[in-house]
Amino acid sequence: MSAPSDNRVEFRGVKLKFGDKVVLDGVDFSVAAQEVLVILGLSGGGKSTLLNILLGLLKPDAGAVLFKGEDMTTLPRPQLNRARTRMGMVYQTAALLSSMTVRENIALPLRELTEKNAGEIADIVDQKLALVDLAEAGDKLPSELSGGMQKRAGLARALALDPELVLFDEPSAGLDPINGKLIDDLIIRLRERQQVTSIVVTHEMDSAFAVATRMAFLHEGKIILDAAPDAFLTSDIPIVRKFLSVYSNREAHRA
Ligand SMILES: Nc1ncnc2c1ncn2[C@@H]1O[C@H](COP(=O)(O)OP(=O)(O)OP(=O)(O)O)[C@@H](O)[C@H]1O
Ligand SMILES: [Mg+2]
Structure with missing residues (x-):
């Protein structure tokens, strides 16, 4: 047993392959109570997969995924369902029942x-x-x-x-700026007024910097940078620089 912690979420050495394709190759990160962790990374890099593992919908090949100290990868069905009622998921597609x-x-x-x-x-x-x-x-x-x-x-x-924990998969993708901001404001409000912890996957950099208390960059199956938002703007990791260059250039224009 490892030491108890205040973390709401912990990924420890999470690995997953789909067929021969390694998607997650030892993912480690944690999210403390009332943080908004933004996960960045290239399309197809495994971000939605991470959220599905946390929800207990997908089982990793190795590693542990703790939600409030309970391992979602091994929890018996009744406890898993109970844990899930404490999480809310906003899907990349809205996933409403059409009827x-x-x-x-x-x-x-x-x-x-x-x-x-x-x-x-x-x-x-x-x-x-x-x-x-x-x-x-x-x-x-x-x-x-x-x-x-x-x-x-x-x-x-x-x-x-x-829910105590809300997972957002591309919450503002495809939205106009006003609706996008409405969602950003809601994420911030949930954290400030209702002590909600969130994980937000997004490619919208304005939104990422608006809501994040911390950011993590998933690349080639691993978290290659996990830091305060400011550290992303000054990172010298090539893929992070490239990913953020569009945003940084735009910020420079504004300044
Ligand atoms: N159920 C599945 N079966 C097989 N392969 C899958 C499955 N789900 C995802 N994959 C593959 O795993 C990889 C990661 O997919 P994932 O949807 O997690 O990426 P993502 O980072 O969310 O991408 P995007 O930013 O485009 O949403 C992709 O190569 C995808 O094709
Ligand atoms: Mg996705």
Whole structure:
């Protein structure tokens, strides 16, 4: 047994292959309570895979993935399901159920996983709809919403159970700047007002720097830089420099 820690999340030596392809080659990082860790990396590098492992949806070939000290890779099903109710996931695609209204989509985890009555559930759904600025859209089907609205509905669903940890996979990809900022502000607000811990995967650098308390760069199966956001702007690791150069150039123009 290792020493107990305050970390909400810990990846220790996590390895995963799909067929012959090594996707994760010994991933180590941790996330303390109330941090917003932004994970950066090239497309196809394994970021969504990391989130799926943390949710217990994918089993790694090796390593441990602790959520509040419990190893999600070995936890028996009932405890795994209980741990999952403490996490919210905002999927890269909104992943709403198409035959249900937005309201029903958000209510689903509350109906399935809590003892709350219909009135209590309706109140929570209203509150979450308002939080993502979708108060008017509750009775629509996902297909009647724009992509950005679907994304916000997915976020409302992820927050339905008031999770302690929220995983965001590209939360602002494809959104206009106003909707993107709405989501950034929500991530910041969740941390400041509700002590939520978050892991955010994003390629949007403005958003990354707006929300991150720390950043980690996943490359060729490993975390090659794990540091405060400022350290990313001054890093001399070639791939990190290249990744951030577009953003840094733009910042320089603004200065
Ligand atoms: N279920 C799966 N079966 C086989 N290969 C997979 C599976 N899921 C992901 N992969 C492969 O694993 C690698 C990592 O995929 P992943 O979706 O985690 O990347 P990502 O970093 O999230 O990329 P993006 O930024 O484009 O979303 C890719 O090569 C992908 O093709
Ligand atoms: Mg992905």
